[in-house]
Amino acid sequence: MFGLSGVxxxxxxxxxxxxxxxxxxxxxYSSRFLGCFLLAVCCHFVTISEPMSSxxxxxxxxxxIPVFNDxxxxxxxxxxxxxxxxxxxxVIVVDNNSTDDSVRVAKSFPFVxxxxxxxxxxxxxxxxxxxxxxxxxxxxxxxxxxLPPEWTERVIxxxxxxxxxxxxxxxxxxxxxxxxxGLFLDKNIRRITWRxxxxxxxxxxxGSNMALRKxxxxxxxxxxxxxxxxxxxxxxxxxxFQADLAIAFDDDLSAYTSSRRMNDPSVQMKxxxxxxxNTYTVHDIKSPAIGITTTIVxxxxxxxxxxxxxxxxxxxxxxxxxxxxxxxxxxxxPM
Numbered sequence: 001m002f003g004l005s006g007v008x009x010x011x012x013x014x015x016x017x018x019x020x021x022x023x024x025x026x027x028x029y030s031s032r033f034l035g036c037f038l039l040a041v042c043c044h045f046v047t048i049s050e051p052m053s054s055x056x057x058x059x060x061x062x063x064x065i066p067v068f069n070d071x072x073x074x075x076x077x078x079x080x081x082x083x084x085x086x087x088x089x090x091v092i093v094v095d096n097n098s099t100d101d102s103v104r105v106a107k108s109f110p111f112v113x114x115x116x117x118x119x120x121x122x123x124x125x126x127x128x129x130x131x132x133x134x135x136x137x138x139x140x141x142x143x144x145x146x147l148p149p150e151w152t153e154r155v156i157x158x159x160x161x162x163x164x165x166x167x168x169x170x171x172x173x174x175x176x177x178x179x180x181x182g183l184f185l186d187k188n189i190r191r192i193t194w195r196x197x198x199x200x201x202x203x204x205x206x207g208s209n210m211a212l213r214k215x216x217x218x219x220x221x222x223x224x225x226x227x228x229x230x231x232x233x234x235x236x237x238x239x240x241f242q243a244d245l246a247i248a249f250d251d252d253l254s255a256y257t258s259s260r261r262m263n264d265p266s267v268q269m270k271x272x273x274x275x276x277x278n279t280y281t282v283h284d285i286k287s288p289a290i291g292i293t294t295t296i297v298x299x300x301x302x303x304x305x306x307x308x309x310x311x312x313x314x315x316x317x318x319x320x321x322x323x324x325x326x327x328x329x330x331x332x333x334p335m
Contacts, residue, residue, distance in 0.1 A: 094129040135214065141207075
């Protein structure tokens with residue numbers, strides 16, 4: 001069964017009940033006219049039983065991974081890609097002036113295409129990777145992301161079955177205890193903030209776990225903000241939305257990333273969240289979801305820190321020695 005939920009119609013496009021959206025999707029279209037609003041109301045709870053055609057044209061995929069001094073995580077990230085049920089057609093690692101062994105690690109995987117971006121910042125590394133990608137669909141993850149085996153297969157299925165421009169999914173921590181519980185919490189929190197945020201145009205994509213059509217990137221690449229006081233993934237989502245391109249949050253497109261950011265001092269975390277809020281502010285977007293997200297992250301940071309303090313991700317066990325030492329892995333900020 002395919003469900004259509006959370007729909008808002010795109011400007012100038014007829015998106016009636018005949019369109020197909022896989023289960024668990026919250027799809028958002030930009031809407032500016034009353035006619036689109038009325039159509040969205042009519043379509044809000046449409047359920048369609050037509051399955052995806054087996055004759056759907058195969059889509060090629062590229063995964064883009066910006067990296068800056070993250071050799072250990074990059075190796076595990078690429079090892080996870082090796083385990084995909086469907087290998088992507090292309091994997092691009094964008095070295096952003098790394099001084100560690102990140103380049104050597106990337107070169108050790110034969111399927112990796114390594115490119116270099118001299119201008120410092122994840123925004124510029126991302127842009128270089130997206131511009132270099134040759135496939136129909138561009139997956140974007142971070143160097144500390146670890147993908148489940150079916151990730152590429154799921155991405156292809158999503159874009160074959162829908163006309164969406166971009167999609168994100170929930171993210172758990174691969175270096176924290178109770179991974180399944182963490183993923184469950186992240187999924188439900190993001191689902192709530194997505195539903196609230198999309199009502200006020202506060203859409204988002206999450207750079208650790210997202211994918212978009214190459215054609216969508218080509219539509220907005222000249223419009224995305226070139227500034228370091230915004231989050232580039234959220235900014236991209238906003239520009240796609242403003243271009244009347246549909247964005248989705250898919251419950252089943254999960255991935256795991258490092259919880260290193262939770263080790264940041266509270267002052268540093270607040271600065272990070274201030275940039276998040278500013279991304280919406282510069283686009284004159286207001287939504288209660290923005291404040292809810294920042295509050296949840298700040299509150300959750302203390303809980304994650306406490307749980308992680310005595311946890312060893314290598315052995316997946318707690319130890320009193322680690323709790324006393326408390327030598328946390330610190331994230332190198334890619335901005």
